[in-house]
Amino acid sequence: MEASTWVTIPSSTFGEAAPATWLRPFTRFGPDKQTAVSAAVYTGPEPFPVATGHLSSWQTGAGAGVKHNWSPRLTQEFLVSGSWDFNDPAVNRTSPTYGTFTILTYHLNQYLDLNARGEWFWDKDGARTGNAAHYGEVAVGLNITSNRWINFRPKLRGDFASEPGFGSVSSSDRERSQFTAAFDVILKFH
Numbered sequence: 001m002e003a004s005t006w007v008t009i010p011s012s013t014f015g016e017a018a019p020a021t022w023l024r025p026f027t028r029f030g031p032d033k034q035t036a037v038s039a040a041v042y043t044g045p046e047p048f049p050v051a052t053g054h055l056s057s058w059q060t061g062a063g064a065g066v067k068h069n070w071s072p073r074l075t076q077e078f079l080v081s082g083s084w085d086f087n088d089p090a091v092n093r094t095s096p097t098y099g100t101f102t103i104l105t106y107h108l109n110q111y112l113d114l115n116a117r118g119e120w121f122w123d124k125d126g127a128r129t130g131n132a133a134h135y136g137e138v139a140v141g142l143n144i145t146s147n148r149w150i151n152f153r154p155k156l157r158g159d160f161a162s163e164p165g166f167g168s169v170s171s172s173d174r175e176r177s178q179f180t181a182a183f184d185v186i187l188k189f190h
Contacts, residue, residue: 034069048083051130054095056085073107085127095127105143113143115155133163151186 042048043060050056063081070076079101088095099121106114119137126132141155157180159166164174 036067037065038067039064048128050085050127051090053090054085054088054125054127054130056088056095056127058086060084060086075105075107076102078102083128088125088127090127091125095125097124097128098122111145113145115139115141115143117141129165130169131161131163131165133161133165135162135165136160149188149190151188152183153186154181154183156181 039062041060041062043058045058046055047059048061050059061081061083063079065077065079067075067077079099081099081101083097085095087093099119101117101119103115103117108114117137117139119135121128121135123129123132123135129135137157137159139155139157141153144152144154146152158177159180160177162176164176166176166178167174
């Protein structure tokens with residue numbers, strides 16, 4: 001097992017209003033160090049964005065993840081997270097959110113990866129999204145690396161919600177699902 005320690009970054013490092021952060025770097029273990037774990041805690045007056053009207057006096061977020069190489073070609077990551085907005089003025093109590101996420105990457109060859117992802121997120125009081133609901137997402141995509149300085153990543157994604165939440169914020173006719181086809185290009189400078 002490869003050990004690591006918690007790293008504390010005091011809020012004074014980034015200015016008085018910045019959150020305190022505790023990070024646990026990836027720790028690898030197993031006979032071939034094929035599994036890695038990590039954790040992080042963020043706490044402070046505004047460590048992450050909130051929906052309009054939900055800015056509370058203090059927020060705390062925590063997450064933990066595991067990454068495992070099942071084989072030389074297949075890798076999986078799994079993450080769980082939660083956040084708490086204490087004294088949320090929109091609901092006059094603590095507003096929690098919870099989520100989980102997994103991604104599978106299959107290396108087809110040295111130039112092509114196939115990715116599949118699933119995610120669930122519960123925004124109980126709408127503190128993050130402005131709309132209290134359960135959200136889900138599934139996506140499939142490719143990562144094409146024809147050379148070491150460029151990646152091309154096409155993706156298909158479906159988003160789903162327990163309550164209408166997709167569409168223009170000003171629209172009264174919002175949807176419970178949406179489909180996206182997208183791509184991005186990443187240029188790497190070495």
